Amino acid sequence: MKYYRSHLLIGMNEASLSAGVKEFEAELRNELTKHNLQDEINVLETGPLSFFGKGICMTVFPENTQYADVKMEDIPELVSEHFLKGRVVKRLVFEGVLQGEAKLNYAERIVLDNSGLIDPDSIDEYVGRGGYEALEKAILKMKPMEVVEEVKKSGLRGRGGAGFPTGLKWSFTAPIQTDQKFVVINADEGEPGTFKDRLIMEGDPHKLLEGISICAYAVGASKAYIYIRGEYHLCIERLRHAIQQAKVYGILGDHIFGSDFSLDIDIKIGAGAYVCGEETALIESLEGNRGNPRWKPPFPGVEGLWKKPTVVNNVETLASVPYIIKNGAEAFAKRGTSDCTGTKVYTILGEVAHPGLCEVDMGTTMRTIINEYGGGMKKGIKFKAALVGGAAGVFLPDSMLDVKMDFASLNQYAAVLGSGAVLVMNENTSIVDMLYSILKFFRHESCGKCSPCRIGTQELYDLIVKIKKGNGTKEDLDKMELLAEVMKQTAFCALGQSPIMPIQSAFEHFKDEFLALVH
Amino acid sequence: MYRQIFDKYAPTKDNLIYILHEIQDTHPQHYISEEAVTEISKYLGVPVNHIYSVITFYTMYSTKPRGKNIIRLCESPPCYLKGSDNILRKLMTILQVKPGETTEDGLFTLELAACLGVCGNAPVMMINQDVYGDLTDTRVVEIINKIKGGK
Numbered sequence: 001m002k003y004y005r006s007h008l009l010i011g012m013n014e015a016s017l018s019a020g021v022k023e024f025e026a027e028l029r030n031e032l033t034k035h036n037l038q039d040e041i042n043v044l045e046t047g048p049l050s051f052f053g054k055g056i057c058m059t060v061f062p063e064n065t066q067y068a069d070v071k072m073e074d075i076p077e078l079v080s081e082h083f084l085k086g087r088v089v090k091r092l093v094f095e096g097v098l099q100g101e102a103k104l105n106y107a108e109r110i111v112l113d114n115s116g117l118i119d120p121d122s123i124d125e126y127v128g129r130g131g132y133e134a135l136e137k138a139i140l141k142m143k144p145m146e147v148v149e150e151v152k153k154s155g156l157r158g159r160g161g162a163g164f165p166t167g168l169k170w171s172f173t174a175p176i177q178t179d180q181k182f183v184v185i186n187a188d189e190g191e192p193g194t195f196k197d198r199l200i201m202e203g204d205p206h207k208l209l210e211g212i213s214i215c216a217y218a219v220g221a222s223k224a225y226i227y228i229r230g231e232y233h234l235c236i237e238r239l240r241h242a243i244q245q246a247k248v249y250g251i252l253g254d255h256i257f258g259s260d261f262s263l264d265i266d267i268k269i270g271a272g273a274y275v276c277g278e279e280t281a282l283i284e285s286l287e288g289n290r291g292n293p294r295w296k297p298p299f300p301g302v303e304g305l306w307k308k309p310t311v312v313n314n315v316e317t318l319a320s321v322p323y324i325i326k327n328g329a330e331a332f333a334k335r336g337t338s339d340c341t342g343t344k345v346y347t348i349l350g351e352v353a354h355p356g357l358c359e360v361d362m363g364t365t366m367r368t369i370i371n372e373y374g375g376g377m378k379k380g381i382k383f384k385a386a387l388v389g390g391a392a393g394v395f396l397p398d399s400m401l402d403v404k405m406d407f408a409s410l411n412q413y414a415a416v417l418g419s420g421a422v423l424v425m426n427e428n429t430s431i432v433d434m435l436y437s438i439l440k441f442f443r444h445e446s447c448g449k450c451s452p453c454r455i456g457t458q459e460l461y462d463l464i465v466k467i468k469k470g471n472g473t474k475e476d477l478d479k480m481e482l483l484a485e486v487m488k489q490t491a492f493c494a495l496g497q498s499p500i501m502p503i504q505s506a507f508e509h510f511k512d513e514f515l516a517l518v519h
Numbered sequence: 520m521y522r523q524i525f526d527k528y529a530p531t532k533d534n535l536i537y538i539l540h541e542i543q544d545t546h547p548q549h550y551i552s553e554e555a556v557t558e559i560s561k562y563l564g565v566p567v568n569h570i571y572s573v574i575t576f577y578t579m580y581s582t583k584p585r586g587k588n589i590i591r592l593c594e595s596p597p598c599y600l601k602g603s604d605n606i607l608r609k610l611m612t613i614l615q616v617k618p619g620e621t622t623e624d625g626l627f628t629l630e631l632a633a634c635l636g637v638c639g640n641a642p643v644m645m646i647n648q649d650v651y652g653d654l655t656d657t658r659v660v661e662i663i664n665k666i667k668g669g670k
Binding site: 014015017018054189190191192193194198228229230231232233268269270271272273274286288289291328347348349350351355356357387390391421423425429433434435436441444445447457498 | 532533534535536537539540550552565569572573576577578579580594595599600601618632633634635636637638639640641645648649650651652653
């Protein structure tokens with residue numbers, strides 16, 4: 001085994017690939033070899049790092065130096081200064097860390113504890129960090145119902161949107177006696193501003209596989225499908241590779257760890273439809289149909305894919321499971337709030353100093369997330385609102401930033417929590433424009449099955465266009481709110497029930513902007 | 520040519536979406552022709568109308584011939600906040616097409632897309648499988664010229 005003096009981790013994700021990270025890495029290796037450093041400095045590829053510095057980013061251990069936006073022409077200086085002489089190249093250091101603004105909190109993480117630290121393509125590195133120990137424990141030392149009970153006790157709630165208790169969901173499917181059950185993983189992340197699941201899959205694909213396997217063992221499924229959006233090429237590639245590796249190691253396939261439990265995981269690729277995030281629409285899509293949602297009940301847990309009992313879980317939910325099994329329900333329940341345990345991954349975007357991701361305890365306030373993890377407002381321009389939860393989200397003004405981010409405190413807006421998208425707007429942003437963009441999105445994504453949503457989303461779009469152009473009346477504003485309320489009560493699925501959230505919250509806190517435009 | 524693709528998938532309806540993906544990806548004009556639909560219908564034993572209902576439901580499929588390079592510009596709120604509408608105007612000017620249209624030389628098709636999941640680098644577009652983020656007017660021109668140069 002070789003021992004290296006330093007490890008240089010390069011973030012490989014969609015963003016850095018588009019900045020030419022592959023060519024960069026080749027050149028960097030050349031330069032290191034030129035200085036005869038190839039046996040001292042270990043260059044590794046990892047997933048998304050925990051900050052979104054622009055362009056090509058990297059972390060150097062053991063120094064724990066973060067570099068961002070490094071260019072080809074910086075390579076000679078970087079190598080001769082940092083790796084030859086041991087002097088940090090200050091001008092390339094990620095600003096957030098240098099100024100002590102944006103916090104990086106690896107130690108406190110549950111879901112993203114490996115992301116940006118290990119090579120996602122190496123199962124050995126995952127195992128080296130304690131990976132697959134939870135699965136081994138579940139299969140060899142616990143009965144399936146004990147696993148379900150443990151997850152129930154942990155208080156884990158679904159990270160897809162609605163926040164349904166995960167253990168309870170599993171407990172509906174587990175006792176059913178039938179020839180075939182399925183686990184379906186919802187990786188069709190389509191909520192604008194949300195890409196937490198992409199980061200988990202790019203950064204630590206084995207964690208998801210372990211979570212899936214534990215779930216399948218608990219509910220008695222022998223087949224799992226990961227339904228992933230077609231645009232996530234890198235995730236698809238990494239997961240395929242990870243599944244292959246796990247099979248070679250006997251962690252997937254027949255008689256896992258020598259037990260009677262067998263599991264096969266397949267990847268299914270979506271074709272671009274927001275509504276397929278709804279679990280029954282997703283199942284329809286898996287069966288080769290239009291992604292129109294189904295009537296509930298029966299719920300998928302009883303009658304799902306090909307009419308067989310099917311547990312549908314979100315990526316982040318399942319990625320939390322290995323921790324619970326390995327460390328016990330109490331350890332997980334200690335984090336977050338009593339009603340809402342564990343951690344939550346957020347993506348912080350828009351007009352903040354350092355757009356990025358963070359994993360924090362449930363219940364952390366939006367103010368903390370924006371200021372401590374996002375580095376506060378960009379260029380010090382005053383905060384106006386945060387759109388939390390994507391298109392099906394709510395506008396939070398400054399006065400609401402101290403609300404605890406958990407299902408209980410958010411009350412009627414609880415559905416916005418799952419997505420984890422935080423889009424920050426400064427005082428120069430027009431809320432009317434943002435609402436226009438949101439309603440345009442809904443109009444495009446309505447599946448057309450039920451009339452309240454099909455007609456309602458079009459009507460809402462027409463109204464906001466009219467208002468935006470200055471042709472609207474005060475009655476139009478009332479009409480929008482009434483229509484969205486009717487949709488909430490009558491639409492077939494969550495898509496048509498959602499426009500009320502951005503509309504109501506925009507009107508509640510920023511009505512003046514709309515009133516200024518209507519006559 | 521369809522046979523090669525069909526051979527990879529069992530003739531069951533749930534494979535429709537993947538067969539459509541592959542047929543479209545391997546077609547030089549990135550679309551699903553009437554002929555292809557007929558062949559799929561025969562292979563899967565699924566009516567033609569069902570196949571069209573699926574094709575027209577999902578945004579990634581096209582029944583119209585498209586250009587060699589498909590530009591998908593995100594117009595969802597995070598990109599909109601960062602000025603995706605300006606980028607759209609720029610693309611329309613330099614390519615001389617509207618969304619949904621293909622340039623005369625058949626090199627580019629311009630499309631609008633819902634969130635592509637790369638919001639950390641908004642505004643974002645994808646050209647075929649590649650993601651381009653942090654777009655500015657100048658960067659857009661550079662990217663388009665580079666592809667034109669390389670053909």
